[in-house]
Amino acid sequence: MASRTWPALVLRASVVDDSEDMVSAVLTDFSPVAIHDLAERPLPPGGLWDPTYPPIPDPPPTPLHWNVCFNDATERDQAATAIRAVLPELAIEAVDLPDEDWAARSQAALTMIHAGRFIIAPPWDMPAADVDATVIVIEPSMGFGTGHHATTRMCLRLLSELDVSDLTVLDLGTGSGVLTMAAALSGARRAVGIDVDVDAIQSAESSARMNTLPDTITFEVSDFRTSPPAAADLVLANLTGGMLTSSGAAIGALVKPGGQMIVSGFDHTEADGVLAAFPGFGEVTRLTEDNWIALQLRR
Numbered sequence: 524m525a526s527r528t529w530p531a532l533v534l535r536a537s538v539v540d541d542s543e544d545m546v547s548a549v550l551t552d553f554s555p556v557a558i559h560d561l562a563e564r565p566l567p568p569g570g571l572w573d574p575t576y577p578p579i580p581d582p583p584p585t586p587l588h589w590n591v592c593f594n595d596a597t598e599r600d601q602a603a604t605a606i607r608a609v610l611p612e613l614a615i616e617a618v619d620l621p622d623e624d625w626a627a628r629s630q631a632a633l634t635m636i637h638a639g640r641f642i643i644a645p646p647w648d649m650p651a652a653d654v655d656a657t658v659i660v661i662e663p664s665m666g667f668g669t670g671h672h673a674t675t676r677m678c679l680r681l682l683s684e685l686d687v688s689d690l691t692v693l694d695l696g697t698g699s700g701v702l703t704m705a706a707a708l709s710g711a712r713r714a715v716g717i718d719v720d721v722d723a724i725q726s727a728e729s730s731a732r733m734n735t736l737p738d739t740i741t742f743e744v745s746d747f748r749t750s751p752p753a754a755a756d757l758v759l760a761n762l763t764g765g766m767l768t769s770s771g772a773a774i775g776a777l778v779k780p781g782g783q784m785i786v787s788g789f790d791h792t793e794a795d796g797v798l799a800a801f802p803g804f805g806e807v808t809r810l811t812e813d814n815w816i817a818l819q820l821r822r
C-alpha cells in the first residue's frame with residue numbers, strides 16, 4: 524500500500540516566548556490532525572511538573588520547532604497565512620510529510636483525557652457533542668492541570684463520585700482552573716478557585732473563556748495561608764505533601780462541619796503525615812496511580 528503524505532507546516536523560531544501560545548490560538552480556527560513538537564526541551568528542576576516546587580518554575584527558554592499536519596493543503600495554506608499575520612518573524616515552511624505513523628502518535632499526546640465522568644479536551648480534539656460526559660476545554664500548552672498529571676485525574680475521579688449540586692466548593696491551588704471548572708459544571712452552588720500564582724489565575728481565566736460556565740465560578744489570586752477564603756462544603760487541595768502537612772490546620776478550618784475534602788499531590792511515604800495533619804477528618808476513599816495518592820476525607 525502506498526503510504527500517504529500529510530500537507531504540513533514546519534514552524535520554527537529561535538525562542539518560544541509566547542509564540543507557542545499564539546500559534547496554538549491561531550490553530551484552533553483550523554483542524555490540524557497532529558502537532559508534533561520537535562524542539563529539544565531542557566527540563567525545569569524536578570521535571571515538567573514537580574509538585575514540590577509550587578509555584579511552577581518557569582521553563583528554560585527553548586526554540587520552537589513544530590510540525591503541524593492538516594487534512595488538506597487548502598486548510599494548511601490558510602493556516603500559514605493566519606500564522607504569518609500574527610507572527611511575521613516565525614519561519615514557516617509548507618511541506619508534504621510522509622505518514623510514518625508519527626502523526627497518530629504525536630496526536631495521542633495532545634488528545635482528550637477521560638477522568639471519571641469528565642473529559643479534558645484540547646480545542647483541536649473535542650469529543651462528539653452528544654458524548655455522555657462533562658467536557659472541559661483546556662489548551663495543553665498551559666502545561667499543568669491539563670489532566671496529564673495523575674493527581675489531577677484522581678481528583679477528577681473522586682469529584683465524579685460526589686453530588687456537588689448545592690454545595691460550595693473551594694479549590695486551593697487551582698492552577699489551570701480544571702478542578703474549579705469541573706465543580707462548577709457539576710452544579711456546585713459556588714465554585715471558587717484560588718492560586719498564589721498570578722500566571723496560574725490568568726491561565727485559569729483564559730481556560731474559563733473557552734468553556735461555557737455558569738456564573739457561580741470565581742478565580743482569585745491569593746494565598747490561603749495568609750488570606751483565608753470563606754469555608755466551603757467541599758475543599759479541593761491538589762498541593763504537595765509538605766504543604767498539606769504544614770498547613771493542615773489552615774486547610775481543615777476551610778471545610779465546614781460535615782463537609783468533605785479531596786487532597787492529592789503526595790506519595791505513599793507522605794500519606795500518613797498528611798492524614799495526621801487532619802485530625803478531625805476520616806478517610807472515605809483512597810486512590811493511587813503511579814505512586815501518587817488522592818484521598819477523600821470527611822469532617
Ligand code: SAH
Nearest residue numbers: 577668675696697698718719720746747761
Ligand atoms: N489544581 C490543579 C493544579 C495543581 S498544581 C490540578 O489539580 O491540576 C498546585 C497549585 O497550587 C499551583 O498552581 C500553585 O501555584 C498553587 N499553590 C501552591 N501553594 C499555594 C498557596 N499557599 N495558596 C494558593 N495556591 C497555592
